[in-house]
Amino acid sequence: MLTIDPKSPVPPFEQLRLQFIEQVRGGELAAGAKLPTVRRLADDLGLAPNTVARCYRELERDGFIETRGRNGSFVSAQGDAAEQQAQVAARAYADRVKQLGVSPRDALAWVTAALKA
Amino acid sequence: MDSLAWFVSIFAAALLVAFFALTFVPFFSRYTAYRYSVDIHVNLPVRLEPAVSTRFIAQGRGASIGGLIFLVAAVLAMLGGLYAGDGPAAALWLVFGAVLVGSLAGGTVAAFTGATTFASDRPRVARSRAVSVSDYLPPWERLGAWVSVVAAVVVAVVMSVVGAGAAVFPVALFAGLGAVTLVMFEIASDRIVDRSQPAGSTADLVWDDAMRSSILRDLVSGPLALGVFSLVLGIVQIVGLSAGMTAAAMTDINGALLSALGLAVTLYSRTGRAQRYFISRLWPDLRWSDTADTATDAA
Numbered sequence: 001m002l003t004i005d006p007k008s009p010v011p012p013f014e015q016l017r018l019q020f021i022e023q024v025r026g027g028e029l030a031a032g033a034k035l036p037t038v039r040r041l042a043d044d045l046g047l048a049p050n051t052v053a054r055c056y057r058e059l060e061r062d063g064f065i066e067t068r069g070r071n072g073s074f075v076s077a078q079g080d081a082a083e084q085q086a087q088v089a090a091r092a093y094a095d096r097v098k099q100l101g102v103s104p105r106d107a108l109a110w111v112t113a114a115l116k117a
Numbered sequence: 118m119d120s121l122a123w124f125v126s127i128f129a130a131a132l133l134v135a136f137f138a139l140t141f142v143p144f145f146s147r148y149t150a151y152r153y154s155v156d157i158h159v160n161l162p163v164r165l166e167p168a169v170s171t172r173f174i175a176q177g178r179g180a181s182i183g184g185l186i187f188l189v190a191a192v193l194a195m196l197g198g199l200y201a202g203d204g205p206a207a208a209l210w211l212v213f214g215a216v217l218v219g220s221l222a223g224g225t226v227a228a229f230t231g232a233t234t235f236a237s238d239r240p241r242v243a244r245s246r247a248v249s250v251s252d253y254l255p256p257w258e259r260l261g262a263w264v265s266v267v268a269a270v271v272v273a274v275v276m277s278v279v280g281a282g283a284a285v286f287p288v289a290l291f292a293g294l295g296a297v298t299l300v301m302f303e304i305a306s307d308r309i310v311d312r313s314q315p316a317g318s319t320a321d322l323v324w325d326d327a328m329r330s331s332i333l334r335d336l337v338s339g340p341l342a343l344g345v346f347s348l349v350l351g352i353v354q355i356v357g358l359s360a361g362m363t364a365a366a367m368t369d370i371n372g373a374l375l376s377a378l379g380l381a382v383t384l385y386s387r388t389g390r391a392q393r394y395f396i397s398r399l400w401p402d403l404r405w406s407d408t409a410d411t412a413t414d415a416a
Binding site (some may be wrong): 001002003004005006007013015020023029033034035036037040041043044046047072079098101103105 | 238240242243244255313314315316322401
């Protein structure tokens, strides 16, 4: 969830950037997750599109997100090569679990069991 | 138009007018909003109740007005000789199809009305990841609509080719209407999900998601119902004609099958799993207290 407080002394652009970084680092935004379009996020948060576009550009420059042409912006895998591979695999597993309609609790339990095996 | 067609048309019009009138009763709209809150296990804060009720009212009015307009158009078509179907049953199918499609069209238009405005000095919240139609609608409902409509069109074409005569009319009618409403759904659903969601709190966002999910499920039910009806009618006609059944016997079987299917669909649509699908996708960790406005609600 992103929150923008217009009364905060921190500029909206910086509020947005810091929250994205926190969510990527904290795993709330997993590698491969698609971000909202610039226009959509600007409308939702009552910001100017340029503010959101600048935020996305800086996040991309810092390696947190990547832009795939017209497909939009996606969260990049973080960490070393092994961690990046693991995050991509986790994304694929999560997508498949959602397709199958399996509950997150069951999916997590199976992963935990598989890791312990 | 014969007396039966008139009776069914007037009965359908009376139902739609009664439903339209019901949307002006404050208790009904509040009951609908809180009933939905209980069904999806999401608290409806007092401050949000008017906004949620208003959206239910808009949907109800849009559906009833749309149904009435299409019903009048169908009656005028029959009176003006634009349609002269085979027997009273054909007129009934036309009335039923018109009301269903009209309700969907009206509901679709209503889904795009109204906009939330926020004071510029209020904090705003938004989701940090993109959403799609599949986050709001169970995949089996969308897939079911596609499969049933495509199968219905195939059955209608096969019946036309083998020369099933007048029996092909309701099958082709529902298959055609199913295809039209399916296209309507696909276009409208993308537009609905692409609309911005101005929200000042988690509760605002959860309830906007809830309304979107409700509207999308209503929209997809149109092509799904029309496709299934067409398919049932077509299969009964094909089996009945090859087995030498009488028209009355086939009508009885159609009535029984469609009633059973209608009941099953109604029961399914009320199940928590289908109604709460969007929560499992968008708010898997949602607790009752996340949307509660404790101080206001207590007051």
